[in-house]
Amino acid sequence: MQVRSDVPLATLTTLGVGGPAERLVEVTDAAELVAAVRDADEAGRPLLLLGGGSNVVAPDEGWPGDVVWVRSRGIAQRGAELEVQAGEPWEAVVAHAVAAGLAGIEALAGIPGSTGATPVQNVGAYGQEVAQVVTAVRVWDRAEKRERTLTNAECGFAYRDSRLKRDPGRFVVLTVGFALVESAVSRPVGYAELARALGLELGEVAPLAAVREAVLGLRRGKGMVWDPADPDTRSAGSFFTNPVVPAERAVEGCPGWPAGDGAVKLSAAWLVQSAGFGRGTRRGRVGTSPRHSLALTTEPGATAAELLAFADDVVAAVQNRFGVTLEREPTAVRP
Incomplete structure (x- = not known):
């Protein structure tokens, strides 16, 4: 079990945002993982679990406790x-x-x-x-x-x-x-x-x-296969899930699929693009990927606050135009 201090979470996440972890505890098997979690809990230190870092928006202020980096293999x-x-x-x-x-x-x-x-x-x-x-x-x-x-x-x-x-x-x-x-x-x-x-x-x-x-x-055509050398993959994949709504609330022109119980699953990508956030829409160091409107990408130096503000604007635009609420797919971590 390896313990390091002040490791930037930005270096451990595919979105490349996030401040320093007070303690980064790297574990390599299930026993070490349990031991690290128990140690943090018994000491009363805040705990954040991190795997591949591909589905998390890490906080700009970092993490004031233990980040357990799960590196078990097999x-x-x-x-x-x-x-x-x-x-x-x-x-x-x-x-x-x-x-x-x-x-x-x-x-x-x-x-x-x-x-x-x-x-x-x-x-x-x-x-x-x-x-x-x-x-x-x-x-x-x-x-x-x-x-x-x-x-x-x-x-x-x-x-x-x-x-x-x-x-x-x-x-x-x-x-x-x-x-x-x-x-x-x-x-x-x-x-x-x-x-x-x-x-x-x-x-x-x-x-x-x-x-x-x-x-x-x-x-790959959508920029959704992680490649550190490809800036279009600095994302969490699809940032929003396809919303499921009652069939009577289906949006005209929006692709949809039956979702059971009289519901329909709508295309989040269509909704985002039709609300004015097409591919390559940028605001400073964040925006939609030039390859897919559902992937929000960051540039070096971007912050979680910038990214989440942009995402909130996308949600508001879709809500205002279509009356449909988008849900984020990645987890925005709060200390």
């Missing part, structure tokens, strides 16, 4: 089941599954961040989400001061949401279990843009590697 495979350490980069898990002939997460390629964050956010893209394949999430329960294993049902998954997200700070993810399917081909492709890229009809299948490469290509 993928254990038993047949079609995987148990993955929380700090394992998510893209490495997708690559492992594809190489091993395991279907179920091939469309989730290129998503930045660590595996431990995937059940918290119920990460999803191109017609797949981890709620479809998560079997168990082993956690440290800070309220009960014990290890627990949450089943899929106990995780309370919803669209980009889970029980772990709704009860922030309580559950520290240690490992995540996934049940995949032994197959040389993908699960049926259920996303029109991906089907077009593969030359398929909706519901058809393709070799696992072909699906992964097609997804990576689509994401």
Whole structure:
């Protein structure tokens, strides 16, 4: 376990904003992770967990306590089941599954961040989400001061949401279990843009590697595959989730998809662009990506305050024009 002082959070997040961490505690396995969390809790120091740093807006004033940087690694495979350490980069898990002939997460390629964050956010893209394949999430329960294993049902998954997200700070993810399917081909492709890229009809299948490469290509075209050398990827991916509204409140002209129970999921990208924040809209050192209006990007020296003010203006513009409230996808951390 390595402890350092005054490490800028900007250097640990894909958005590149955030002041210094009073104590940065780097852990490399589940036991160290539990020990670091218990140490902070018993000492009464404020605690912030950080994995890949791809879904967080870190505070400009930094963090006045412990930032536990989760760097645990490991993928254990038993047949079609995987148990993955929380700090394992998510893209490495997708690559492992594809190489091993395991279907179920091939469309989730290129998503930045660590595996431990995937059940918290119920990460999803191109017609797949981890709620479809998560079997168990082993956690440290800070309220009960014990290890627990949450089943899929106990995780309370919803669209980009889970029980772990709704009860922030309580559950520290240690490992995540996934049940995949032994197959040389993908699960049926259920996303029109991906089907077009593969030359398929909706519901058809393709070799696992072909699906992964097609997804990576689509994401790169939108600046959503993390590359430190590419300024267009200084983002948290999609900054807003697609809003789900009653069907009678659907916006004319806005692409939408059935969301069950008489609801429709609207295209946040269309709403943002139509409210006056198209690709490449800049305000100082922050703005929308020139490749995708849902990705808010920063330039060197940008602050969290600048970024969040811009995001608030986007939300207000969409609300004023369409009566729809956008929700942020990344978490804005407050000390």
